[in-house]
Amino acid sequence: MSEMLERAAIWFDLASERMQHSFLACGTPLVASVELIVEAMVSGHRVLVCGNGGSSANAQSFVAMMIHRYQRERPPLPAHLLTPDIPTFSAIVGESSFADVYARPVRAYGQRGDVLLCMSATGQAINILQAIDAAHDREMRVVALTGYEGDDIARMLHETDIQIHIPFDRHAAIHTAHHAILHCMAHLIDEQLFGVEDE
Numbered sequence: 001m002s003e004m005l006e007r008a009a010i011w012f013d014l015a016s017e018r019m020q021h022s023f024l025a026c027g028t029p030l031v032a033s034v035e036l037i038v039e040a041m042v043s044g045h046r047v048l049v050c051g052n053g054g055s056s057a058n059a060q061s062f063v064a065m066m067i068h069r070y071q072r073e074r075p076p077l078p079a080h081l082l083t084p085d086i087p088t089f090s091a092i093v094g095e096s097s098f099a100d101v102y103a104r105p106v107r108a109y110g111q112r113g114d115v116l117l118c119m120s121a122t123g124q125a126i127n128i129l130q131a132i133d134a135a136h137d138r139e140m141r142v143v144a145l146t147g148y149e150g151d152d153i154a155r156m157l158h159e160t161d162i163q164i165h166i167p168f169d170r171h172a173a174i175h176t177a178h179h180a181i182l183h184c185m186a187h188l189i190d191e192q193l194f195g196v197e198d199e
Helices: 002-042 054-067 086-095 103-109 126-137 151-156 171-194
Strands: 047-051 079-081 115-120 141-146 162-165
Touching: 002 047, 002 115, 002 141, 002 162, 002 171, 047 054, 047 103, 047 126, 054 079, 054 115, 054 171, 103 126, 115 126, 126 141, 126 151, 141 151, 141 171, 151 162
Parallel strands: 047 079, 047 115, 115 141, 141 162
Antiparallel strands: none
């Protein structure tokens, strides 16, 4: 048991170190992303959110924090999870392509002035790339959370888009960092819209 406890302590030490490294790597684009999202919400627009696997879980968590709350009681905020229901998902995948699974909802729901918040641990997911392309067609701006090299998504982004890149090469570490970033974004969005609360 003591050996397992020691291993657990090492894990938490590494996680803490990675969190600090994540902030140093992405603090500026994180703040810029919050400013973009707040501007969209104040202007009557919304955030469309998507990701795959662990990124899908992070996307769902962020939307829940927007529609319900982060910590304080406040009005619901306009965020929409792009993960389709099972019939829609199976129709798109079976009759079209997995690459379209987010692009088609973006084209259905996205409006000029909306923001696409997308996540890909590898920065290479084809359906995320297609979603970005669809968002640009709808004159939306994009916030992309990536890991590894993040090159494919980075090449697709416009100058007005934002990449929050976590320079790790392990999925678990990237998902953990993305989850923390989304919590920080939710916290800052609340502060920008509803004021700073005491600790």
